[in-house]
Every structure is written in C-alpha cells, then in structure tokens.
C-alpha cells in the first residue's frame with residue numbers, strides 16, 4: 132500500500148470521496164455483513180436528500196431558527212494585541228444551541244432519519260457534547276434516544292450526562308475495553324447490528340463507514356461557509372490560516388472543506404498531544420500513527436505492533452479517540468492540511484488565557500486549537516488573519532478544570 | 541482440493557460441526573489442548589478466533605475472551621504459530637482464522653497469507669471486511685490456496701448474495717440472526733428457509749452460526765445447513781472454568797459431543 136506523500140493536482144473537492152467512500156486509500160465501508168444493507172440504505176437516502184431542495188431548505192431553517200446560526204466570527208482583539216502578531220478571529224461555534232458544533236450534524240442526521248422513517252436513534256459520545264446534541268434533536272422531533280458513553284467519560288463529563296437525561300435520553304454506560312469514546316462507538320455499532328430495522332445511528336464525528344465521513348462533513352461545512360463570508364465581510368479577503376482541533380475531525384473538516392481549493396489559505400488541524408508525543412500518552416494518530424482499519428474505515432490509528440488499538444490519553448474527552456476521519460488521513464498524505472499536536476498543559480494554559488483575556492470559557496477540545504494559534508501568531512505580521520474554530524464552550528469541563536486545581540465543586 | 545473442501549466432500553451426508561474458540565483465552569497452550577479436545581468431541585473444522593481490542597461484531601462473551609487473551613498480548617503471529625503446533629499431530633481437521641482486519645493489515649496481507657499457509661491454516665474470515673473491500677486480501681489468500689470465507693446475513697439482499705457467493709470459497713457463513721455473537725433470538729424455521737434460499741444460488745456449502753448454543757438448536761439447524769457453527773456457548777464455558785482445566789475440557793467436550801450426536805441422530809431420523 133502506497134502511503135507516501137504525493138503532490139495532488141486538481142480540485143480537492145470534486146469526486147472526493149469516490150462512489151464507495153474512498154479518500155485516496157482511506158475511508159470505505161469496513162463493517163460486518165449485517166450492517167451492509169442498512170448502510171447502503173443510508174447511502175442511497177443521503178445521495179438523494181443532499182441534493183433535495185426541500186431537505187436543504189429545512190436543514191437551513193433549523194440551523195437558523197433552532198441552532199441560532201450564523202454565529203459570529205469574532206475578532207479577539209485583546210489577545211491578538213497581547214500576542215503582538217497576527218490577528219486572531221474566533222469562529223463562535225460555542226454560541227450554538229447546546230454549546231458546540233455537534234448540533235449542526237445531529238440536526239442534519241435527524242432530518243434524514245425522519246425521512247427514512249426511523250424512530251429509534253442511537254449515538255455514541257465522548258465529551259457528551261454529541262450525546263447532548265443528539266438528545267436535543269430527538270426531543271425536538273419526538274424520537275427515542277439511546278446514548279452509549281464510556282464509564283470513564285460519564286465521570287469526567289457528569290454535567291452533560293445529566294443534560295442528556297433531562298432531555299429524555301437513556302444513557303448507557305459502556306464498561307468494555309478502555310471505557311471511553313472508542314468503546315462507546317463499538318457498543319453503538321453492536322446495538323445497531325441488533326436493531327437494524329427501526330434504528331438510525333447518528334455518528335458524532337467524520338468517521339465510520341461511508342457515507343458518514345462525507346455526510347458529517349457536509350452538515351458541518353456550514354462552519355467553513357460562514358467563515359468565508361464573514362472573513363470577506365470583516366477583512367475583505369479570505370483568512371490566511373484556519374486552525375481547528377481534531378478528535379474524529381468533524382469540526383475541523385467542516386471548517387476546512389470549503390477552503391480546500393483555496394491553496395493560499397493554510398489549514399491546520401490540532402491533535403491532542405496529552406502528556407507529550409514523546410511519552411506515548413496522547414491521542415494523536417495523524418502525528419504518530421499508521422494507517423489501519425477501525426470503526427468502518429481505513430485511516431490513521433494509534434495501535435501497537437500487533438495491530439491492537441491502544442489506549443489514548445487526553446485531558447479533553449472529546450479528543451480521546453485513537454482514530455480520525457479518513458478525509459483527514461488523505462489530506463495529511465497529500466499535504467493540503469498540516470497536522471500538529473499540543474499538550475494537555477498547553478491546552479489548559481490557552482483555556483485560562485481565553486477566559487481571562489476574552490471573557491470566553493472554551494471547551495478543552497477547542498483550547499487545543501487556541502493553543503496552537505498562540506504558538507504561531509507572534510511570528511506572523513499584524514496584517515495576517517488567523518481563524519480559530521472555537522468548536523464549543525467549556526461549561527462541561529468545569530469539573531475537570533476544578534479537579535486539576537484540587538478544587539471540589 | 542483444499543482441506544476444507546475435503547472435509548465437506550468426505551462428510552457424505554453427515555453435517556459438519558464447526559466449533560469456535562478465541563485463541564489465547566486463557567492462554568495459547570490451553571488453546572492448543574482445547575483444539576484437540578474439540579476434535580475428539582467431533583469437530584470437523586475449527587474456527588480459531590484472533591483476539592482484537594475492538595470486536596465490534598461480538599457480544600459480551602467473546603469480548604471478554606478477547607480481553608482475557610489480550611491481557612497477555614496474544615498476537616496474530618502467535619495464533620498462526622499455534623496452528624503450526626496443532627498440525628504436528630493433526631492433518632485432517634480444517635482450521636479457519638476468524639477475526640478483524642486490523643491485525644492482518646498490520647502484518648501485511650502477503651506476509652499474513654504466506655505465514656498462514658506455511659502453518660497449515662485453511663481459511664480466513666475477517667468479520668469487518670465485506671467483499672467490496674476484499675479484492676487485495678482475497679488475491680493473496682488465493683495465491684496461497686487459502687479459502688476466503690464471507691458472511692451472509694438476514695439483511696443481505698439477493699444482488700449482494702450472488703456477489704458474495706462468487707467470491708467466497710470453502711464455505712459461506714450464514715449469520716443466523718440480526719445481532720452480535722451470542723445473541724439469543726434464533727428462529728430455526730426462518731433460518732431453514734434462508735439457508736435453502738442461499739443454497740439455490742451456490743454449490744458452496746452453507747454453514748450457520750450465531751445463536752446456536754446446545755444440542756437441540758444444533759440438530760435443528762443441521763436439518764438444512766451443511767455445517768453448524770457454535771462459539772459463544774463454548775467460550776462461556778472456557779471463561780467459567782478458567783481456573784480448572786480438567787472441568788474446562790470435559791464440559792467443552794460434552795457440549796460439542798452432545799451436538800455431534802444430536803446432529804447425527806437427526807440426520808438418521810430424516811433419512
């Protein structure tokens with residue numbers, strides 16, 4: 132298998148993925164036979180409705196009136212000044228209903244589920260943001276909602292667990308494997324295998340079997356489309372760089388995709404460096420991993436020499452995942468997007484800075500993107516514009532933050 | 541003729557019994573000994589599970605077996621090596637490696653296929669690799685005379701069924717229910733109808749697995765299926781008796797042998 136970097140000619144958005152969901156050698160549908168039929172049913176439904184004007188209009192109506200879009204592209208003036216270099220702009224996904232970008236995708240998939248006549252919704256969640264966003268749309272449209280969540284994450288993200296329950300969802304603790312996001316995904320897949328007739332699986336990131344990586348990307352591309360318009364409105368041109376954190380990669384691909392063919396815009400994905408890449412205790416498959424197959428797609432993975440998936444470490448539950456969406460794997464190989472990692476410590480520092488200087492409590496996930504902006508902004512001239520995708524707000528993380536400081540709430 | 545084909549050819553009306561155990565649970569030496577026990581109890585083919593950290597298509601019983609095996613880092617190459625040791629004293633029982641794709645990807649398709657053939661493996665089933673993605677691996681397996689076993693399920697439409705039958709060799713594994721391994725909602729009448737339907741598309745033997753847990757269900761399924769696969773029920777016994785090898789072997793033997801006898805009786809009654 133050739134995984135070497137090759138310069139890529141032509142458009143990066145046409146014919147990508149191919150009909151079977153391949154981005155270069157990545158993506159595809161690696162699932163057990165029982166799921167092949169429901170997945171192809173979903174492929175057909177998505178192919179049909181993504182071009183359906185009525186579907187698109189309803190999706191846009193919900194984004195405006197239920198989610199509260201467009202959210203601002205906000206000039207972080209004080210922080211930019213302090214850093215003394217490039218201007219930092221924050222794309223305020225934290226201001227969406229439910230507090231993160233995740234709702235863009237769950238609204239889209241719920242509308243699709245409704246058209247497909249599915250009444251039972253399942254989802255996996257790590258930080259709980261996707262679980263909350265799923266529980267929210269299920270309440271909104273009166274659908275049954277079951278959310279699988281690793282036992283460890285249930286502890287780390289207690290406020291979100293309670294929010295899901297308030298919204299009427301059933302939260303099922305997952306006790307297998309490492310008890311985090313990857314195991315929740317396994318458990319959701321197992322549920323789906325057993326309930327294919329009436330169940331729609333709303334995957335929360337741009338991974339999984341085709342069409343999920345494409346579908347989740349498309350529903351989140353509203354982020355990049357708004358950045359484009361708002362950047363032109365505020366600065367008269369496209370941004371010089373866009374930075375987003377990468378767990379499974381949904382907020383990042385949503386922000387990047389509308390810019391893939393604008394080669395002058397640098398795109399930077401930030402993975403969770405945990406205790407530091409050199410320690411092995413991190414969640415940065417693109418930075419250190421190898422291509423393999425997990426959760427329905429071929430992509431970069433964190434695995435041992437025998438091909439077993441290894442445990443990941445990150446202060447942020449939403450980035451604590453050993454794989455990454457296949458389009459990112461491809462964009463890395465062809466060199467269109469640069470992938471870097473920042474440590475827990477750097478992300479925590481950026482969190483505190485953002486709170487104190489800008490009056491915004493960022494999600495720990497988003498703080499990884501902020502931390503990288505802090506690193507590169509000072510060396511750039513003041514007329515450069517960097518957009519950081521502030522994928523979510525940090526209210527869910529206050530227990531984690533308090534813990535680190537030895538405070539019990 | 542491959543060893544799997546020979547097993548079916550020599551069956552002469554008798555239905556094949558295919559037990560599954562997870563390799564390395566509780567350790568590889570025990571696995572090797574259990575393989576011989578399974579043969580003595582009437583196994584024709586053994587499906588040897590390659591443990592994986594994320595067994596998405598497996599229920600809690602086989603998940604737990606994978607975790608037990610991985611606690612001491614059992615690898616795909618060690619599993620292949622166990623087959624080599626088994627072949628030192630058994631040349632007749634066919635061995636199928638069943639698992640997930642990633643360990644095979646990591647080893648490399650060509651190297652995996654060569655090692656497997658040299659060790660005396662006969663067939664390979666990777667649960668999370670549907671035919672659509674399988675061309676490269678099937679190529680390597682063919683070059684090494686290894687059978688490529690694929691799954692069919694209650695949700696497989698006829699168009700795909702034909703496609704799978706064209707690519708599959710050895711036998712077709714019909715997943716008898718919509719669910720993970722070890723699920724309990726087996727409907728034998730419905731399965732019989734499906735098996736007959738599949739047999740109308742292909743001459744490759746049809747084996748049925750998932751949800752078969754005792755002599756009665758094995759006998760019922762064997763009325764139509766060419767082979768009966770039993771996994772979770774055995775793996776549960778291995779887990780339960782991990783501290784007591786003697787009981788482990790005897791309970792496993794009795795369950796498999798009970799299935800064998802019930803299947804033979806029901807074949808006799810039908811004839």
Ligand SMILES: Cc1ncc(COP(=O)(O)O)c(C=O)c1O
Pocket residue numbers: 231232257258259260261335336337376377378379380381382383448449450494496497522523524
């Ligand atoms: C606020 C926030 N940002 C980012 C992520 C990471 O997911 P993704 O990489 O799919 O955007 C999460 C996941 O839970 C999240 O809650």
